[in-house]
Amino acid sequence: MQPLPGFPLYRCRRLLLCMLVSLPFVSPAQQPSGQPYPDSLLQLLHYQSNKAEKAEILFQLSQYWADLDSGRGVTYAREALKYIPHDPYHEGRGHYFLAGAFFEYDIPRAQQEYQQAIHRLEQRKSREAVLLLSKAWHNYGALEQRQGREKNFAAILLNKVVPLATQAGDTLRLGNYYLSLSTVFDNIFDYKRAATYALQAAAVFNRQQPGSEYLIACYTAAATSCLSLNDAAACKIYLDSAAGYVNRYPDSRLGPAYYRTTGRYYNHQRAWPQALSHLRQGILLAENVNRPYDATTIKMELYQTYKAQGALDTARQILLDIYRRPYVREMPENMRLILRELASTDSALHRPQAAYDWLLQYSSLTDTLTERQTRQQISELEAKYNYAEKEKALLLVKAHAVRQKMLLWGIIFLLVPFCVVLIFLYRSLRSKALQAQQIAIAKALLYGEERERSRLARDLHDGLGGTLASISIRLSEVSGIPAGPLAPISRQLDLAVSELRRIAHNMAPEALFRLGLQAALQDLSETHSNSRTTVTLQTMDIRDDLPQQVQLMIYRIVQELLTNITKHAAAGEVLIQCSQLDDMFYITAEDNGKGFSMAGIPAGKGIGIQNIRNRVAFLNGKMEIQSSPGKGTIINIELSCKPTTPSPSSL
Known part of the structure; x- marks a missing residue:
C-alpha cells in the first residue's frame, strides 16, 4: 500500500501480531473523499507543455498506481523527475x-529515497518544505516499523515528525501522527499511551474537521487499547462513538478496523452471534474497498471465534484460507503462527498425520527464519562495529580539531595581553622619552637663558655701565658747580646708571654668587618691597652646599613669583617661605591679592607661570596653585636639590 496521506492500519494482536504492518498514509487516490481518474490525468498530461505542471501530473499518477501497480508507480515517478x-x-x-x-x-x-528527500528538504525552511519533511520522516519511520523496529518509529514520531508538523502549523496532519503513535505503542504493549494518543488524535480532528470519517480510526484505536487493558466499559463507549461515524460513512476504508475490534469485544463478552455478525461485515467491507490486510486480520479473529465455540472444522477452513493468501506467505513470522495453529487444530480434530506435516513446515520455516535472523544479527553487529570504528575515527578527528582550536585560542589569549603590555610599554617609554626630550630642551633653553643673562649683565655692567659712569664724572668736572645748569642732566644720568646696575643685578645676581642663596633671596625680597606691597621672607634649614645651578633655579623661581605678584596680584602683603629637608626644597608664596579663577589657567598660560613650570620641571619638582577671585593666591612648590647635569662653568 502506498504511504501517502491517510491513516495507519492496526496489527492483529495475540496470534497474528506481524500480519498487518502499520502504514503511515494512504494516497489521495485511496482516500474516501474522491479519487483522481488516471485517464483524465493522462489526457491532461498529453496537452500540458509546462514542465512543472507535467511533473505534478506524473507525481499524481505515481501516487495513484503505487498501491495498485508498484512498477507503474515507479515509472511515473522517474518520468516526473525529468x-x-x-x-x-x-x-x-x-x-x-x-x-x-x-x-x-x-x-x-x-x-x-526517503533519506535523499530528507537531506534536500532540510536545506529549506519554508512551510511547504517543513510539511513535506515531516511526511518523509513519518514514512521512513513506518518502514522501520515494518522491519520490526517499533521503537525506532516511536522515536522518529516523537523527535522528528510531531515537532516538524507543529512547526509548520499542520494541526490536521498532527492528528494522523498521533494515530501513528497510538499504533506503535499498542504494538509494543503500552496500551495506556496508545489510548492517550488515539484520543489526542480525536481531539485534533474534532477541532479541525468536526464529523470527519477519520474519527472512526481514532475511536477504534482507543477502543482496541482499552480492550487490551480489559476495560470493556471504556471499550464499548469508544466503539459506540466510532459506530456513529461508520454509519455516516458506510464505505470508508477505515471501517474494517472498527468491525474487527467490535468482533473482538463481543468475543470477550462471549456474545458469539454479535461477534460473527460484525466480523463478517468487516471482511465484506475490506474486500470491497481493497483492504486485503484488514480482511486477513478479521479472518484471523473469525477463526478465534469459531475455535472458542468448538467449531474446529469451520475454524480449520478459515485458517486454510488465510494460509493460501499471498500476503501471509510473504511474511514468514505470520506464516509460522498460521502453521502452528493448523497443527494444533488438526491435532484437536484427531488428524495426527496432517498435524505432523504442519509441524514439519513450522520447524523448517523456524530454522529458515532463525538462520535469516542470525544473518541479520551478524550484519547488524558488523554494521555497528563499522559504525563504532567510524565514530572512533571521527571522535579522534574532532578531538584533534578541538585541541587545535584550544591551542589557537590559548595562543590568542596569551598574545592579546602580551600585545596590550607591549603597547602600554611602548607608549610609556615613548611618553617618557618625549618627556625627557622636552625636559632636555627646557634645560638647554634655561642654560642658554642663564648664559645670555650673564653675558648681558657683564656687557651692561662693564661696557655701558662704565661708559655712563665716565660721562657722569666728566659732566661733573665740566659743570664744576653742583647747582649749575647741567645738574639735572647729571642727576638723570646717575639714575640711569643706578637702573642699569639694577637690571644687571637682576640678570646676574652678584649677591647669590658672593653671599649665597639665603642672602640673595633676602635681597630679592627687599628689592620688591615698596610703599604698596610688603614682602616678608621666612627661611629654614637652607644649606650652603646646594649646587650653584640649583641655587640659581630657586632664585629665578622666587624672582618670577615676586614679579608676577607685583604686576598682577595688587597685593598689600606677600609671604615667601623657603625651607629645605634633606634633598627636597620647599617654596610657598602667599599673597592677599585679588586672586583669579583656577578654570582660566589651562586656557591662558602666562609667560611668568610657564617660566616657573619650566624651572620646576628642570629640578624634577611639582607645583600646586590655590586661588579664587578676591581671596588671594597660594603657590606651593617642591623641588629636588640634586642637580640633573653638571653646572656650566659660565654659570
Whole structure:
C-alpha cells in the first residue's frame, strides 16, 4: 500500500501480531473523499507543455498506481523527475514520491529515497518544505516499523515528525501522527499511551474537521487499547462513538478496523452471534474497498471465534484460507503462527498425520527464519562495529580539531595581553622619552637663558655701565658747580646708571654668587618691597652646599613669583617661605591679592607661570596653585636639590 496521506492500519494482536504492518498514509487516490481518474490525468498530461505542471501530473499518477501497480508507480515517478526544477525543495519532493512508489515492494530502496528527500528538504525552511519533511520522516519511520523496529518509529514520531508538523502549523496532519503513535505503542504493549494518543488524535480532528470519517480510526484505536487493558466499559463507549461515524460513512476504508475490534469485544463478552455478525461485515467491507490486510486480520479473529465455540472444522477452513493468501506467505513470522495453529487444530480434530506435516513446515520455516535472523544479527553487529570504528575515527578527528582550536585560542589569549603590555610599554617609554626630550630642551633653553643673562649683565655692567659712569664724572668736572645748569642732566644720568646696575643685578645676581642663596633671596625680597606691597621672607634649614645651578633655579623661581605678584596680584602683603629637608626644597608664596579663577589657567598660560613650570620641571619638582577671585593666591612648590647635569662653568 502506498504511504501517502491517510491513516495507519492496526496489527492483529495475540496470534497474528506481524500480519498487518502499520502504514503511515494512504494516497489521495485511496482516500474516501474522491479519487483522481488516471485517464483524465493522462489526457491532461498529453496537452500540458509546462514542465512543472507535467511533473505534478506524473507525481499524481505515481501516487495513484503505487498501491495498485508498484512498477507503474515507479515509472511515473522517474518520468516526473525529468521535469522538476533543480533546487533542494523540488528535488526532495521528487525523491519523496519515488520513495512512495517503492514503498510496497522494495523497502531498502524506499528508505534510501526517503533519506535523499530528507537531506534536500532540510536545506529549506519554508512551510511547504517543513510539511513535506515531516511526511518523509513519518514514512521512513513506518518502514522501520515494518522491519520490526517499533521503537525506532516511536522515536522518529516523537523527535522528528510531531515537532516538524507543529512547526509548520499542520494541526490536521498532527492528528494522523498521533494515530501513528497510538499504533506503535499498542504494538509494543503500552496500551495506556496508545489510548492517550488515539484520543489526542480525536481531539485534533474534532477541532479541525468536526464529523470527519477519520474519527472512526481514532475511536477504534482507543477502543482496541482499552480492550487490551480489559476495560470493556471504556471499550464499548469508544466503539459506540466510532459506530456513529461508520454509519455516516458506510464505505470508508477505515471501517474494517472498527468491525474487527467490535468482533473482538463481543468475543470477550462471549456474545458469539454479535461477534460473527460484525466480523463478517468487516471482511465484506475490506474486500470491497481493497483492504486485503484488514480482511486477513478479521479472518484471523473469525477463526478465534469459531475455535472458542468448538467449531474446529469451520475454524480449520478459515485458517486454510488465510494460509493460501499471498500476503501471509510473504511474511514468514505470520506464516509460522498460521502453521502452528493448523497443527494444533488438526491435532484437536484427531488428524495426527496432517498435524505432523504442519509441524514439519513450522520447524523448517523456524530454522529458515532463525538462520535469516542470525544473518541479520551478524550484519547488524558488523554494521555497528563499522559504525563504532567510524565514530572512533571521527571522535579522534574532532578531538584533534578541538585541541587545535584550544591551542589557537590559548595562543590568542596569551598574545592579546602580551600585545596590550607591549603597547602600554611602548607608549610609556615613548611618553617618557618625549618627556625627557622636552625636559632636555627646557634645560638647554634655561642654560642658554642663564648664559645670555650673564653675558648681558657683564656687557651692561662693564661696557655701558662704565661708559655712563665716565660721562657722569666728566659732566661733573665740566659743570664744576653742583647747582649749575647741567645738574639735572647729571642727576638723570646717575639714575640711569643706578637702573642699569639694577637690571644687571637682576640678570646676574652678584649677591647669590658672593653671599649665597639665603642672602640673595633676602635681597630679592627687599628689592620688591615698596610703599604698596610688603614682602616678608621666612627661611629654614637652607644649606650652603646646594649646587650653584640649583641655587640659581630657586632664585629665578622666587624672582618670577615676586614679579608676577607685583604686576598682577595688587597685593598689600606677600609671604615667601623657603625651607629645605634633606634633598627636597620647599617654596610657598602667599599673597592677599585679588586672586583669579583656577578654570582660566589651562586656557591662558602666562609667560611668568610657564617660566616657573619650566624651572620646576628642570629640578624634577611639582607645583600646586590655590586661588579664587578676591581671596588671594597660594603657590606651593617642591623641588629636588640634586642637580640633573653638571653646572656650566659660565654659570
